[in-house]
Amino acid sequence: MALKSSPVSRRRVLKAAGAAAVGGASALLGSGTVAAQQGAPAVLTNTQAGRKFKAVVKFSRDAPSVVELTARGLTARQILVRTEAAQTCYTSVRQILMPSASAPGQPSIMGHGGVGIVEAVGPQAISVRVGDRVVVAFHASCGRCFSCLWMRSDQCVNRGEVTAAPICNMADGTSISFANGTGMTELMIVHEEHAVPVFSSVTSPELAMLPCVGGSGLGMATANAPVKMASDVVIFGAGPVGLSALQGAKIKGASRIIMVEPIRYRRELAMKLGATDVLDPNQFKREARPRPANGFGRDDYRFNDGLVDRIREMLKEPTDRAFAGSGKRGPDHVMEAVGGDQMVPKEAAGPDPTGIVPMQQAWELCSKIGTAISCTIGQPENAMVQIPGSQFGDSSKNWTNSTGGGTNDRRDVPRYARLMETGQLNMKALVSKTYPLNQTKEAYQVCADRTSLATVVTPNA
Numbered sequence: 001m002a003l004k005s006s007p008v009s010r011r012r013v014l015k016a017a018g019a020a021a022v023g024g025a026s027a028l029l030g031s032g033t034v035a036a037q038q039g040a041p042a043v044l045t046n047t048q049a050g051r052k053f054k055a056v057v058k059f060s061r062d063a064p065s066v067v068e069l070t071a072r073g074l075t076a077r078q079i080l081v082r083t084e085a086a087q088t089c090y091t092s093v094r095q096i097l098m099p100s101a102s103a104p105g106q107p108s109i110m111g112h113g114g115v116g117i118v119e120a121v122g123p124q125a126i127s128v129r130v131g132d133r134v135v136v137a138f139h140a141s142c143g144r145c146f147s148c149l150w151m152r153s154d155q156c157v158n159r160g161e162v163t164a165a166p167i168c169n170m171a172d173g174t175s176i177s178f179a180n181g182t183g184m185t186e187l188m189i190v191h192e193e194h195a196v197p198v199f200s201s202v203t204s205p206e207l208a209m210l211p212c213v214g215g216s217g218l219g220m221a222t223a224n225a226p227v228k229m230a231s232d233v234v235i236f237g238a239g240p241v242g243l244s245a246l247q248g249a250k251i252k253g254a255s256r257i258i259m260v261e262p263i264r265y266r267r268e269l270a271m272k273l274g275a276t277d278v279l280d281p282n283q284f285k286r287e288a289r290p291r292p293a294n295g296f297g298r299d300d301y302r303f304n305d306g307l308v309d310r311i312r313e314m315l316k317e318p319t320d321r322a323f324a325g326s327g328k329r330g331p332d333h334v335m336e337a338v339g340g341d342q343m344v345p346k347e348a349a350g351p352d353p354t355g356i357v358p359m360q361q362a363w364e365l366c367s368k369i370g371t372a373i374s375c376t377i378g379q380p381e382n383a384m385v386q387i388p389g390s391q392f393g394d395s396s397k398n399w400t401n402s403t404g405g406g407t408n409d410r411r412d413v414p415r416y417a418r419l420m421e422t423g424q425l426n427m428k429a430l431v432s433k434t435y436p437l438n439q440t441k442e443a444y445q446v447c448a449d450r451t452s453l454a455t456v457v458t459p460n461a
């Protein structure tokens with residue numbers, strides 16, 4: 001399906017919501033609204049209590065299904081957003097497609113954020129207005145806690161506080177809070193801390209790539225440990241996170257960007273989006289090597305790794321004259337965007353389904369004063385990354401990680417949108433296809449199979 005501009009006019013939404021605020025339910029019950037399509041709710045006030053909507057909900061051991069929910073009514077700082085688009089995140093594929101060993105502690109709406117139009121706001125919400133198009137982030141950032149004050153809103157300690165309030169009920173009366181995600185739903189009901197207004201001509205499916213996956217890649221390249229101008233960059237993984245990291249590195253002025261990716265079409269897309277080189281990790285061997293009699297030195301590793309050697313060779317400097325600025329061994333910036341396999345893909349799998357080896361390689365490859373960064377999940381609980389103490393201690397390599405790549409949604413999402421408008425950031429190339437809400441499982445299946453790059457669900461299309 002081709003991407004289209006938002007069909008919802010700001011004037012129309014403002015008119016409808018304004019009438020609802022002063023006149024009760026009549027405007028929202030007009031033809032074409034979700035409420036009208038699904039029959040008049042028992043109660044509907046400007047708090048939206050009683051409003052019916054459909055969402056993909058996990059409530060038992062079985063895979064989630066589309067069920068009808070009833071809004072409980074907005075609290076003071078909650079807002080209600082009519083969802084236009086939400087991306088499928090690979091980290092949810094098992095949860096969406098497979099039965100689980102036990103029922104969830106609390107039913108939850110699936111998804112990792114989305115994009116939509118604000119249709120109602122609580123009386124104390126000040127950062128968004130009815131009619132705004134907003135990006136709803138998976139993680140809230142309060143702006144006031146220790147982490148937020150120290151510019152690490154990805155670690156906001158209040159996100160549990162703002163997400164715990166119930167937002168809707170299932171038919172049996174069980175309440176659901178935002179806490180476990182949103183996006184795969186006709187309506188997103190969230191605290192304003194989750195929502196970033198975006199005033200942009202970029203389409204909603206493209207913007208929908210920013211919460212979670214796109215922001216994770218862009219953040220790794222630009223937020224807490226930004227790529228420096230003219231640096232050598234290596235990125236493990238050319239999925240939606242890795243290809244966003246690639247574009248972030250390019251925007252920051254990297255001179256060399258080497259992508260490591262097992263799937264051919266992803267390597268080809270990486271080249272189109274600005275990679276200077278691509279490598280297939282399945283073409284290289286990694287073998288443990290015997291411990292030398294005098295132990296491993298500060299720059300030694302426990303593996304003979306063909307991929308690491310090859311990349312070092314590729315990044316060899318034009319001179320070995322250490323008094324003329326030379327002496328660097330390995331890339332300046334290494335980003336790991338692989339993670340653990342949740343399901344067996346139909347396309348080529350990488351050499352390590354646990355996702356640990358790319359993390360090790362990122363550390364091993366990184367230059368003596370470079371930065372290795374990761375943002376992935378899905379590694380088995382007991383799997384360990386091993387770093388020789390002699391390198392971890394008296395050494396200058398930097399390792400950093402982050403939630404969502406360290407993107408500060410309120411600060412960065414509007415900047416990313418501007419880069420999309422000016423053609424420096426291409427999220428359109430990442431969106432393979434859009435799906436209606438009742439085909440959410442098909443959208444996640446494609447994501448699990450890796451047969452195309454990224455899929456987006458458009459719940460109200």
Ligand SMILES: [Zn+2]
Pocket residue numbers: 089090091112212213
């Ligand atoms: Zn996600």
Ligand SMILES: [Zn+2]
Pocket residue numbers: 141142143144145146147148153155156157158159
């Ligand atoms: Zn905070």
